[in-house]
Amino acid sequence: MRFLTLRLLPLVLCIGVLTTREVCAAEPRLNLFIWSEYIDPAVVAEFERRFTCKVVIDLYEDDGAMMAKLQAGGAALYDVVVPPDFRVPALIKLNLLAPLRGENLPNLKHLDPRFLRPAYDPEDRYTVPYQWGTVGLFVRRQADRPLPDSWAAVFDPARAWGPFVLLDAQRDLIGVALKYRQCSVNSADLGHLRDARDLLVAAKRRSVGFDGTVGGKNKVLAKLAAAAIVYSGEGVRGVVEDAETAYVIPREGSVIWVDRLAVLAKAPNRDLAEKFINFCLEPEIGARISNFTQFASPNLAARPFLKPDDLKNPAIYPPPEVLERLEMLEHLGSTARLYDEVWTQVKAR
Amino acid sequence: MKRARLPLGLSAVGLYFFLYAPLAVVVVFSFNAARHGVVWQGFTTDWYRRLLSDELALSAAKNTLLLGGFSTAIATVLGTLLAFGLSRSGLPGQRWALRLLQVPVFIPDIVFAAAMLLFYSLVRQWLGLFELGVSTMVMAHVTFQIPFVTIVVRARLAGLDPALEEAARDLGANAWQAFRCVTLPVILPGVLAAAMLAFTLSLDDFVVSFFTSGPGSATLPILIYSSVKRGVTPEINALATLIVLASLAATLSVVLLQRRRRA
Amino acid sequence: MLRSARGNSNLPGSVIAPLGCPTTTRRPPLRLALLATAPALLWLALFFVGPMLLILGTSFLSRGDVGELTRPFTLENYRRLVGFGVFGFESLYPLIILRSLALGGLTAILCVLAGLPLAFFIAGLPPRWKGAALTLVVIPFWTNLLIRTYAWQILLSPDGWISRIAVALGTVESGAALYPGAGAVLVAMVCDYLPFMVLPLYASVEKLDWTLAEAAADLGARAGQVFRHALLPQIRSGIAAGVILVFLPATGQFVIPDLLGGARTVLLGNAVQQQFGPGLDWPFGAAIAALGLATVLAGVWLYGRVTGGREEVGVV
Numbered sequence: 001m002r003f004l005t006l007r008l009l010p011l012v013l014c015i016g017v018l019t020t021r022e023v024c025a026a027e028p029r030l031n032l033f034i035w036s037e038y039i040d041p042a043v044v045a046e047f048e049r050r051f052t053c054k055v056v057i058d059l060y061e062d063d064g065a066m067m068a069k070l071q072a073g074g075a076a077l078y079d080v081v082v083p084p085d086f087r088v089p090a091l092i093k094l095n096l097l098a099p100l101r102g103e104n105l106p107n108l109k110h111l112d113p114r115f116l117r118p119a120y121d122p123e124d125r126y127t128v129p130y131q132w133g134t135v136g137l138f139v140r141r142q143a144d145r146p147l148p149d150s151w152a153a154v155f156d157p158a159r160a161w162g163p164f165v166l167l168d169a170q171r172d173l174i175g176v177a178l179k180y181r182q183c184s185v186n187s188a189d190l191g192h193l194r195d196a197r198d199l200l201v202a203a204k205r206r207s208v209g210f211d212g213t214v215g216g217k218n219k220v221l222a223k224l225a226a227a228a229i230v231y232s233g234e235g236v237r238g239v240v241e242d243a244e245t246a247y248v249i250p251r252e253g254s255v256i257w258v259d260r261l262a263v264l265a266k267a268p269n270r271d272l273a274e275k276f277i278n279f280c281l282e283p284e285i286g287a288r289i290s291n292f293t294q295f296a297s298p299n300l301a302a303r304p305f306l307k308p309d310d311l312k313n314p315a316i317y318p319p320p321e322v323l324e325r326l327e328m329l330e331h332l333g334s335t336a337r338l339y340d341e342v343w344t345q346v347k348a349r
Numbered sequence: 350m351k352r353a354r355l356p357l358g359l360s361a362v363g364l365y366f367f368l369y370a371p372l373a374v375v376v377v378f379s380f381n382a383a384r385h386g387v388v389w390q391g392f393t394t395d396w397y398r399r400l401l402s403d404e405l406a407l408s409a410a411k412n413t414l415l416l417g418g419f420s421t422a423i424a425t426v427l428g429t430l431l432a433f434g435l436s437r438s439g440l441p442g443q444r445w446a447l448r449l450l451q452v453p454v455f456i457p458d459i460v461f462a463a464a465m466l467l468f469y470s471l472v473r474q475w476l477g478l479f480e481l482g483v484s485t486m487v488m489a490h491v492t493f494q495i496p497f498v499t500i501v502v503r504a505r506l507a508g509l510d511p512a513l514e515e516a517a518r519d520l521g522a523n524a525w526q527a528f529r530c531v532t533l534p535v536i537l538p539g540v541l542a543a544a545m546l547a548f549t550l551s552l553d554d555f556v557v558s559f560f561t562s563g564p565g566s567a568t569l570p571i572l573i574y575s576s577v578k579r580g581v582t583p584e585i586n587a588l589a590t591l592i593v594l595a596s597l598a599a600t601l602s603v604v605l606l607q608r609r610r611r612a
Numbered sequence: 613m614l615r616s617a618r619g620n621s622n623l624p625g626s627v628i629a630p631l632g633c634p635t636t637t638r639r640p641p642l643r644l645a646l647l648a649t650a651p652a653l654l655w656l657a658l659f660f661v662g663p664m665l666l667i668l669g670t671s672f673l674s675r676g677d678v679g680e681l682t683r684p685f686t687l688e689n690y691r692r693l694v695g696f697g698v699f700g701f702e703s704l705y706p707l708i709i710l711r712s713l714a715l716g717g718l719t720a721i722l723c724v725l726a727g728l729p730l731a732f733f734i735a736g737l738p739p740r741w742k743g744a745a746l747t748l749v750v751i752p753f754w755t756n757l758l759i760r761t762y763a764w765q766i767l768l769s770p771d772g773w774i775s776r777i778a779v780a781l782g783t784v785e786s787g788a789a790l791y792p793g794a795g796a797v798l799v800a801m802v803c804d805y806l807p808f809m810v811l812p813l814y815a816s817v818e819k820l821d822w823t824l825a826e827a828a829a830d831l832g833a834r835a836g837q838v839f840r841h842a843l844l845p846q847i848r849s850g851i852a853a854g855v856i857l858v859f860l861p862a863t864g865q866f867v868i869p870d871l872l873g874g875a876r877t878v879l880l881g882n883a884v885q886q887q888f889g890p891g892l893d894w895p896f897g898a899a900i901a902a903l904g905l906a907t908v909l910a911g912v913w914l915y916g917r918v919t920g921g922r923e924e925v926g927v928v
Contacts, residue, residue, distance in 0.1 A: 031564040036579060056565040061578055064890025071679060071892065072470050073481045077563045090678040170890065194699060209792045209873070211578070218580030222385035224769060334677050341698050344891055348704055348878040354736070361733035364726055367803060368752045371763030378766060387771045427652040434648030437641075446653060451912045453660055455856075457864020459881040460904045463888045463897060464663035467670060492659040495652050524644045553756055555867060560888070570758050577762045577871060589759040596754045604747055 033078040040292035061212030076266035079273035089331035104274040107281035110301035127260035129298040133232035151180040162226025168210040233295035253325030379586035396587040413568040417551040420490035428498025458556035482563035494547040505539025671898035679892030689899035712880040716863030727809035753807040796872040809854040816850025852918040
């Protein structure tokens with residue numbers, strides 16, 4: 001037996017030495033913290049090739065989990081993160097983001113001015129847009145019924161479409177419930193919120209549970225559910241995989257969002273992080289990302305490289321009359337606590 | 350009670366079936382050609398091929414083994430020493446130490462994981478130590494492994510004849526020599542069993558790892574969890590099958606080793 | 613295997629003295645013993661007791677607007693825990709606590725019901741089969757919990773054959789899944805924790821004094837009476853040990869309800885995860901965790917009482 005331990009010990013030590021060497025290797029490393037299935041692996045490979053570096057990707061399924069990880073110390077570990085618009089003010093306030101150095105981002109000029117200088121980051125000091133999209137219903141078609149055009153498919157048992165999956169994202173889901181009740185997705189009214197809470201609790205009891213957007217899409221594809229609340233990209237990708245499905249934005253309106261690219265305050269490799277962001281803003285690269293994710297690109301110069309069918313697809317680029325009914329989420333300050341409490345109660349009841 | 354043999358046997362068979370059904374279904378479905386859903390669509394070994402070329406899975410496997418190896422090594426040394434020290438009666442505070450050891454055994458993973466997360470982030474704020482990564486995971490794992498190691502080694506120590514060590518002392522060995530040359534060899538099987546247990550606990554752990562991991566330090570359980578969250582994929586069934594086979598092989602080899610020693 | 617070492621039963625909780633050894637022992641000398649225990653005890657003090665105290669302390673802090681820890685010190689978190697939140701009185705958290713305790717308790721009871729036949733069956737096997745039969749119970753425990761848990765997703769899905777049988781029998785309506793839901797959670801819990809119950813049960817069944825049962829049967833007792841009056845009292849401590857071993861971890865489970873409850877069946881464990889994760893309310897999460905810690909401390913104390921301090925937990 002002593003034999004065994006004597007042999008094992010050097011082995012363990014060897015593994016240790018090998019791995020430390022790997023970490024210390026000269027190749028620079030970019031730590032990317034991003035939603036799952038949100039970047040084309042081929043684009044990542046190209047970045048690795050062009051800048052001779054290694055990209056290490058960590059994934060999240062909902063923005064709450066992303067915030068939790070950053071706050072628990074992830075800010076010093078990751079280089080680039082992709083937060084949704086309404087989370088940006090909190091990230092700035094918590095000093096979790098590093099200011100972007102404009103001279104390193106020449107490709108900023110390709111972007112659609114509509115997506116620049118938002119209220120929460122008026123000088124584009126911390127973030128630049130990555131992709132944008134909507135929240136909607138991904139449903140399996142039914143031969144004898146027209147496609148649902150209302151959130152009632154989820155919230156009204158009488159008009160239910162079948163078993164459904166709720167989106168596991170706090171603000172988006174509460175926003176949808178508020179929209180169904182004709183309220184603003186940023187309402188701070190205790191009555192509205194209580195109403196939204198009750199709607200969601202009731203819906204949850206009839207649902208097949210909460211899932212991230214990818215999980216929801218997969219459940220509909222696997223016929224474990226008839227409908228799921230998802231982001232537009234998953235909806236469109238789902239339709240590509242299975243023509244018997246569809247993505248709809250209900251007539252009550254919905255949430256429109258922009259995910260932003262940002263560099264973390266204590267990013268181990270800030271230069272490479274900015275190179276990566278600039279890389280994503282290249283017209284051709286931006287188009288490849290959108291062609292993969294099936295979300296909308298904020299990059300004007302990328303349009304010629306986008307799949308023509310996607311550009312014409314109203315599920316990706318909604319027509320003006322639909323855009324009118326969409327609302328952006330805003331950072332809420334101290335009201336955020338009410339939303340947290342609503343969410344906890346919805347999850348827990 | 351002889352009358353009860355048959356119903357007892359039947360219910361036992363049913364229960365074994367119940368215990369093994371989940372393992373069987375994973376193995377079967379790892380060969381299912383269907384991408385989504387649970388309907389059988391033909392036999393394939395494709396998922397295994399994909400798994401073996403999946404960089405994320407390979408790095409998770411490497412992390413899991415590294416984490417298990419390092420934490421087990423540290424916990425085995427610390428836990429064995431603790432068991433050895435506690436075997437002496439009349440230590441001050443001994444009762445408390447024994448009680449303390451039971452708390453990590455019983456505590457829900459999530460409570461311990463949350464406590465570690467809090468601890469790491471506060472220490473990081475004050476001292477700048479403990480960036481999340483493999484090292485923080487190792488420290489957390491060692492912490493919950495120590496009590497198990499100690500308990501197992503203690504059981505072995507309890508069966509140790511003290512005359513052995515005393516004889517060594519009478520022959521002029523100092524305390525350390527007596528431990529090194531007499532006690533340790535005798536309790537070594539117990540120590541190895543404890544190390545095996547600690548290693549399995551580390552491999553099995555998801556919750557604590559999930560809360561204390563950093564970028565690129567995801568382990569196999571973390572990988573499985575996030576894949577399952579996105580909808581079970583056939584690759585994960587293949588991965589699970591490999592893990593089940595590995596633990597089966599490990600258990601059987603331990604059992605056989607013990608049997609051979611006894612014989 | 614659950615090892616029990618019989619010691620001096622007059623001193624509950626005292627050190628285990630090996631069988632038949634002289635009461636005074638020179639091994640190891642006090643200084644060496646202290647030196648040997650120091651590293652591990654320091655480690656546990658730093659990485660276990662320290663974090664637990666931090667949890668306790670944090671549970672009295674407040675949460676800032678963006679989720680940071682701030683003063684003032686407050687009892688607010690505990691007030692919320694017993695039901696007084698921003699929307700007025702809410703039975704929510706008391707319900708979660710009760711639900712967790714109920715699920716833990718139910719799991720433990722079902723494990724006793726399933727574990728008893730298994731323990732008696734194994735104990736009744738010829739000696740050379742006992743080891744194999746016990747190993748068979750333990751093997752699933754060695755494989756990953758996550759795998760065993762998500763396997764039930766497959767087993768219980770609407771297209772799976774269990775659902776089809778249930779539909780055919782008319783117990784569920786067609787198209788409805790057995791998962792996610794409380795039932796699926798319970799099934800997986802019992803499946804995952806059964807080994808924890810079987811081992812201590814087996815240990816006490818193995819030591820049973822069957823002459824009592826025979827005497828009772830000779831006196832004309834029916835099988836049920838024999839079991840209740842002659843056998844049950846003898847294995848009561850084994851049952852109690854198993855119940856605690858199952859109940860405590862089951863009450864704090866977070867993975868099983870998360871994967872099989874469709875994130876709907878929220879238990880204490882999920883509530884802690886929610887607050888430390890997406891909810892970003894660490895002080896409140898700490899208060900829930902502190903409650904869990906208190907339950908465990910009570911359980912450890914109880915376990916010591918039940919086993920008279922003679923028995924130690926250890927799955928080998």
